[in-house]
Amino acid sequence: MSDRTVDRVAQATPKRVARKIRGLSDRAIAWIFISPTIFLLLAINIFPLIWTIQLSFTNYKANRIGREVKDVGFKNYERILTDSDTWLNMQATAHFLFWTIFFQVLIGFTLAWLINKKFKGNDLWTTIIVLPMMLSPAVVGNFWKFLYQPQIGLFNYIVSWFTGKEPSSFEMLGSVTLAPWAIVIVDTWMWTPFVMLICLAGLRSIPDYIYEAAEIDRASKLRQFLTITIPMVLPFLMLAVLFRGIENFKMFDLVVQLTGGGPGSVTELTSINLKREAFEKWRTGYASAYAIILFVTVFGLASIYVKALNKVKQR
Amino acid sequence: MTYTKLASVSAIVLAATTLSTKANAEDLTLCWAAWDPANALVELSKEFEAESGHTMNFEFVPWPNFADRMLNELNSGGKLCDLLIGDSQWIGGGAENGHYVQLNDFFDAESISMDDFAPATVYAYSTWPKGTPNYYALPAMGDANGWFYRKDWFENPEIQAAYKEATGQDLREPQSQKELLQIAQFFQGREIDGKTVYGAAIFTERGSEGITMGVTGALYPWGFKYENTPGSYDMEGAVNSPEAVEALEFYKEFYKTATPPGYTNSYMGESLDAFKSGQVAMAMNWFAFFPGLYADPNTGGDKIDFFVNPPQNQAGSTLGGQGISVVSYSDKQDAALEYIKWFAQPEVQAKWWELGGYSAHNSVLEDPGFVDSQPFAGDFLEAMGGVQDFWQEPAYAELLLAMQKRIHDYVVADQGTAQEALDLLIEDWTEVFEDEGKL
Numbered sequence: 001m002s003d004r005t006v007d008r009v010a011q012a013t014p015k016r017v018a019r020k021i022r023g024l025s026d027r028a029i030a031w032i033f034i035s036p037t038i039f040l041l042l043a044i045n046i047f048p049l050i051w052t053i054q055l056s057f058t059n060y061k062a063n064r065i066g067r068e069v070k071d072v073g074f075k076n077y078e079r080i081l082t083d084s085d086t087w088l089n090m091q092a093t094a095h096f097l098f099w100t101i102f103f104q105v106l107i108g109f110t111l112a113w114l115i116n117k118k119f120k121g122n123d124l125w126t127t128i129i130v131l132p133m134m135l136s137p138a139v140v141g142n143f144w145k146f147l148y149q150p151q152i153g154l155f156n157y158i159v160s161w162f163t164g165k166e167p168s169s170f171e172m173l174g175s176v177t178l179a180p181w182a183i184v185i186v187d188t189w190m191w192t193p194f195v196m197l198i199c200l201a202g203l204r205s206i207p208d209y210i211y212e213a214a215e216i217d218r219a220s221k222l223r224q225f226l227t228i229t230i231p232m233v234l235p236f237l238m239l240a241v242l243f244r245g246i247e248n249f250k251m252f253d254l255v256v257q258l259t260g261g262g263p264g265s266v267t268e269l270t271s272i273n274l275k276r277e278a279f280e281k282w283r284t285g286y287a288s289a290y291a292i293i294l295f296v297t298v299f300g301l302a303s304i305y306v307k308a309l310n311k312v313k314q315r
Numbered sequence: 316m317t318y319t320k321l322a323s324v325s326a327i328v329l330a331a332t333t334l335s336t337k338a339n340a341e342d343l344t345l346c347w348a349a350w351d352p353a354n355a356l357v358e359l360s361k362e363f364e365a366e367s368g369h370t371m372n373f374e375f376v377p378w379p380n381f382a383d384r385m386l387n388e389l390n391s392g393g394k395l396c397d398l399l400i401g402d403s404q405w406i407g408g409g410a411e412n413g414h415y416v417q418l419n420d421f422f423d424a425e426s427i428s429m430d431d432f433a434p435a436t437v438y439a440y441s442t443w444p445k446g447t448p449n450y451y452a453l454p455a456m457g458d459a460n461g462w463f464y465r466k467d468w469f470e471n472p473e474i475q476a477a478y479k480e481a482t483g484q485d486l487r488e489p490q491s492q493k494e495l496l497q498i499a500q501f502f503q504g505r506e507i508d509g510k511t512v513y514g515a516a517i518f519t520e521r522g523s524e525g526i527t528m529g530v531t532g533a534l535y536p537w538g539f540k541y542e543n544t545p546g547s548y549d550m551e552g553a554v555n556s557p558e559a560v561e562a563l564e565f566y567k568e569f570y571k572t573a574t575p576p577g578y579t580n581s582y583m584g585e586s587l588d589a590f591k592s593g594q595v596a597m598a599m600n601w602f603a604f605f606p607g608l609y610a611d612p613n614t615g616g617d618k619i620d621f622f623v624n625p626p627q628n629q630a631g632s633t634l635g636g637q638g639i640s641v642v643s644y645s646d647k648q649d650a651a652l653e654y655i656k657w658f659a660q661p662e663v664q665a666k667w668w669e670l671g672g673y674s675a676h677n678s679v680l681e682d683p684g685f686v687d688s689q690p691f692a693g694d695f696l697e698a699m700g701g702v703q704d705f706w707q708e709p710a711y712a713e714l715l716l717a718m719q720k721r722i723h724d725y726v727v728a729d730q731g732t733a734q735e736a737l738d739l740l741i742e743d744w745t746e747v748f749e750d751e752g753k754l
Binding site for chain 1: 575
């Protein structure tokens with residue numbers, strides 16, 4: 001008797017089942033195996049997407065079940081794209097996205113580069129640095145709200161210590177000019193460790209012999225950094241940017257806790273606006289159109305970016 | 316033998332009675348916001364449990380999430396709540412979307428008369444369409460936005476003298492909105508007992524309903540109207556009238572010159588905190604909190620007093636409060652109606668007021684001892700005489716969020732002028748009413 005795995009599986013198959021599947025082609029068996037996954041994919045991803053597209057052309061409201069649903073054509077799309085508030089939300093999102101990624105990459109890479117140097121307490125520092133990203137965004141939002149409090153907040157006191165300004169003379173969360181930066185600071189504080197970890201993985205993947213060869217060729221430290229470190233870490237960095245970009249495009253919890261989208265609407269990111277339209281105003285058709293516009297934007301940008309990432313990897 | 320028979324018969328009768336009671340006893344769930352009056356209602360409902368055999372469960376949700384949580388529950392046809400004390404603005408949606416049971420037949424059958432309740436509360440909490448005798452709730456909790464202040468500071472001779480010197484007037488409970496601002500500005504940044512204090516805590520919250528409930532406290536006394544003719548949705552000239560513009564500018568000046576630093580996103584909780592921590596001389600909040608404030612060991616008692624929202628061109632207070640409704644998706648509607656019948660009784664209403672709830676029943680409000688029963692009772696009566704409420708349309712959430720945005724943009728974020736904010740608000744509201752097919 002053969003003891004190959006395939007034979008053991010065949011022998012273990014009940015005879016009734018074996019009779020039924022006998023004669024099925026490999027392709028048919030493959031379909032049987034992947035059909036549950038395909039069914040789930042269709043039910044959970046594809047069907048809602050198609051339904052959302054369909055709803056985006058209607059005036060449907062999920063809280064008004066008995067109301068007549070009318071086809072409104074492209075009216076929802078037109079309203080969204082011609083609404084100046086939509087563009088202000090997009091602008092706020094772009095500001096948040098650009099500056100959080102900029103600072104996180106800059107600080108994250110610097111920290112990774114420092115941590116990568118062998119020194120005493122290296123592991124302890126790594127653990128301390130990654131702590132913020134282990135916290136819940138709701139918790140982070142709440143305690144930074146206290147830190148930013150003009151009368152008792154530590155942040156204002158530290159700034160005042162350096163600048164000599166009265167702590168209560170500026171409001172990080174209440175000022176139209178400072179609030180967009182306040183949310184950037186908190187997100188950077190929380191997620192820089194994530195970028196640092198990815199960069200650290202990249203730095204540690206560079207073999208020592210490359211640097212040794214460069215040393216033999218008498219390449220300076222700066223030259224080594226520019227021609228070895230940066231190019232070899234770049235794919236990792238780009239991956240970190242992709243992850244943070246997607247995450248921050250849909251940023252919701254942290255900003256809601258900190259500012260609720262205010263003051264006015266200066267920190268009302270697209271995801272906050274979308275939530276208000278969908279689940280507070282219950283304009284389901286309108287919100288569906290909004291979601292489709294955001295989906296196309298993210299999908300388009302991410303596709304371009306992934307192509308660029310692949311090119312960098314192939315170099 | 317006789318004793319044995321008697322004991323057996325008694326046991327059977329007792330068992331049968333117990334079983335029949337058990338068979339009718341229901342587990343009812345009442346949903347409301349998590350705040351002081353809710354605790355009073357838990358206490359009050361123990362009597363209902365003892366009388367009816369039903370068990371009362373409570374689902375209390377903090378105010379900032381209350382509307383989201385409960386409206387989601389209703390919209391999804393959820394069975395969590397058998398009884399709901401929903402906000403006054405929900406009545407239109409509750410009625411038109413079939414979330415609430417219409418109570419007319421029940422009221423007729425049980426001889427519950429709406430004439431026994433304060434007319435303003437019946438109009439605001441129970442009727443849809445507004446003012447028609449179609450009832451979807453029983454007035455449960457009368458409420459309005461009022462003010463409280465540090466009586467000990469107002470009575471301090473040194474502070475009184477400083478105020479007189481600064482303004483030429485006596486320091487007293489404000490008699491107008493402008494006097495209110497003047498007093499608040501006087502206290503702003505003043506040193507009292509070695510501590511810097513501020514003028515007043517007002518509502519500026521952006522996310523739910525805060526700044527709208529605050530600013531209407533200024534708009535109504537200036538004569539703000541939602542429509543030129545009630546029911547016509549003609550808002551041009553009413554919503555953006557010169558009086559409304561002036562009132563909005565006033566509220567912004569109040570925010571900029573007489574509130575604590577960092578007071579950009581504040582509602583009920585922040586107002587209470589600011590007052591209880593001795594940070595402000597005055598604060599606006601709902602009457603519902605006043606019993607708790609009066610009982611506070613640090614800033615209550617002799618240190619606190621209350622006043623109704625001051626008039627300007629007319630008297631006007633922002634309406635709060637809620638009616639109690641039976642949720643149409645409940646499987647226990649009979650027991651829920653039983654609760655409403657019990658709650659509508661004058662003696663239960665009297666106990667409700669005694670425990671800290673605000674009864675809207677005439678037998679309580681018209682009782683000769685009512686005004687003196689609590690230090691804020693007279694102000695409550697006065698406020699309820701001049702209340703106005705926000706739109707109660709089924710699309711109220713859209714209308715509310717539009718106002719939140721436009722007002723916050725102008726008052727807190729310094730965007731545009733008051734006139735522009737109100738003009739934009741009319742545009743937003745017109746769009747909503749067009750979508751609703753009402754324009």
